[in-house]
Each structure stands twice: as structure tokens, then as C-alpha cells.
Amino acid sequence: DTAVSQTPKYLVTQMGNDKSIKCEQNLGHDTMYWYKQDSKKFLKIMFSYNNKELIINETVPNRFSPKSPDKAHLNLHINSLELGDSAVYFCASSQDGGNTEAFFGQGTRLTVV
Amino acid sequence: GENVEQHPSTLSVQEGDSAVIKCTYSDSASNYFPWYKQELGKRPQLIIDIRSNVGEKKDQRIAVTLNKTAKHFSLHITETQPEDSAVYFCAAMDSSYKLIFGSGTRLLVRP
Numbered sequence: 001d002t003a004v005s006q007t008p009k010y011l012v013t014q015m016g017n018d019k020s021i022k023c024e025q026n027l028g029h030d031t032m033y034w035y036k037q038d039s040k041k042f043l044k045i046m047f048s049y050n051n052k053e054l055i056i057n058e059t060v061p062n063r064f065s066p067k068s069p070d071k072a073h074l075n076l077h078i079n080s081l082e083l084g085d086s087a088v089y090f091c092a093s094s095q096d097g098g099n100t101e102a103f104f105g106q107g108t109r110l111t112v113v
Numbered sequence: 114g115e116n117v118e119q120h121p122s123t124l125s126v127q128e129g130d131s132a133v134i135k136c137t138y139s140d141s142a143s144n145y146f147p148w149y150k151q152e153l154g155k156r157p158q159l160i161i162d163i164r165s166n167v168g169e170k171k172d173q174r175i176a177v178t179l180n181k182t183a184k185h186f187s188l189h190i191t192e193t194q195p196e197d198s199a200v201y202f203c204a205a206m207d208s209s210y211k212l213i214f215g216s217g218t219r220l221l222v223r224p
Contacts, residue, residue, distance in 0.1 A: 043214040056211055099145040104156040
């Protein structure tokens with residue numbers, strides 16, 4: 001069973017479109033994250049949710065919005081996609097929000113054309 | 114906020130040699146320091162971690178050291194093998210539970 005799963009794995013879309021990436025974890029963790037990994041492999045935290053409450057909101061454009069219907073899911077919505085949004089997006093989860101291993105999903109490669 | 118710097122950005126070693134990757138952090142309140150390995154096209158996966166009440170931790174060929182006074186920590190891989198080739202990330206968990214990653218080290222183990 002996959003611990004942290006995200007869909008789709010690949011996403012190609014045109015500039016200006018709105019898209020969503022879904023993430024689910026079956027580990028019973030309290031905290032979920034979204035990371036962006038650019039072409040230089042930098043892993044930058046975007047959002048963190050703990051028990052359905054946003055506890056971290058990095059300085060990302062407000063075109064990006066996390067949505068968490070329950071603590072097992074954290075979806076990422078992106079409006080008005082731009083070329084610079086092309087990257088691999090990773091969802092992750094951890095127990096108690098800190099001091100424990102973060103488990104990553106397989107990543108979603110987003111390409112904006 | 115926390116800032117993590119990682120060196121070197123690339124490292125090439127001969128199979129059987131040791132590899133050392135070093136990181137520094139800025140937030141003295143950080144108390145959890147994991148290391149992740151990311152193979153090409155795969156997700157980052159934890160290989161070892163250390164908490165601030167420990168100075169050194171070892172797991173087979175992998176060891177991590179932490180110097181809280183100097184705010185730096187290091188990953189040591191001994192007897193490297195070709196399958197150790199990957200990108201390695203250090204990270205620090207700051208007081209607001211943000212896991213901040215270093216910029217990564219691309220390790221190449223030459224057979």
C-alpha cells in the first residue's frame with residue numbers, strides 16, 4: 001500500500017489554465033506539506049497543514065491554494081498557470097508536525113506550455 | 114527563518130572511498146536534522162536523522178554528526194558503492210515545524 005500518493009504523476013497544460021493536484025496519505029499523520037522542486041533540484045516548502053489548519057504559508061503567489069477536506073488529504077489548486085510554475089511538486093506527511101520523518105509522495109511533474 | 118546551506122553541490126568519489134557532505138543552519142532553535150536521498154526520478158527518502166540531544170549517530174555505512182555550538186552537521190558515507198549515487202539533501206526542522214532543505218549534493222560513485 002502506498003503511504004503517500006499523489007495524482008496525477010504527469011501534468012501538461014497551457015498557460016492560463018487552472019489545475020489541481022491531489023494528495024492522500026494513509027499513515028494517520030497529522031501534518032501534510034507541499035514542496036516545489038525546480039530544475040536545479042531545490043526543495044522549497046510551499047504549505048503545511050496540521051489537522052486541517054494551515055500553519056505555514058510560505059510567500060508563494062496567491063494563485064496557489066491548498067485545500068484539505070480532512071487530515072488524510074491535502075490538494076493543491078493552481079490558478080492562471082505560468083511558465084515558471086513548471087516543476088515537480090511533492091506532497092509529504094509527518095506525525096505531529098515535526099521531529100519525525102516526512103514521507104514523500106512520488107511527485108507530480110507539471111509542465112506549463 | 115531557518116536557512117540551511119549545503120556543500121559541496123557535486124561530489125565524485127571512487128567506489129570504496131568515503132564521501133562527506135556538510136551543512137550549516139541558522140536557527141539555533143532547530144532540533145531535528147534529517148538527511149534524504151533522492152534517486153533520479155524518484156521521491157526523497159529518509160536515510161538517517163539526528164536530534165539535538167545527540168552528537169553522532171551511525172547506521173551501517175552511514176553516519177551523521179551534529180555540532181550545535183557551531184550549527185553544522187555532516188553526513189559520512191563509508192565504503193561507497195555505485196548504488197549510493199544520488200542527490201542527497203540535508204534538512205533542519207525549525208521551531209515553527211518547517212522542514213527546510215539544503216540545496217542538495219549530487220554524489221557520483223565511480224565504479
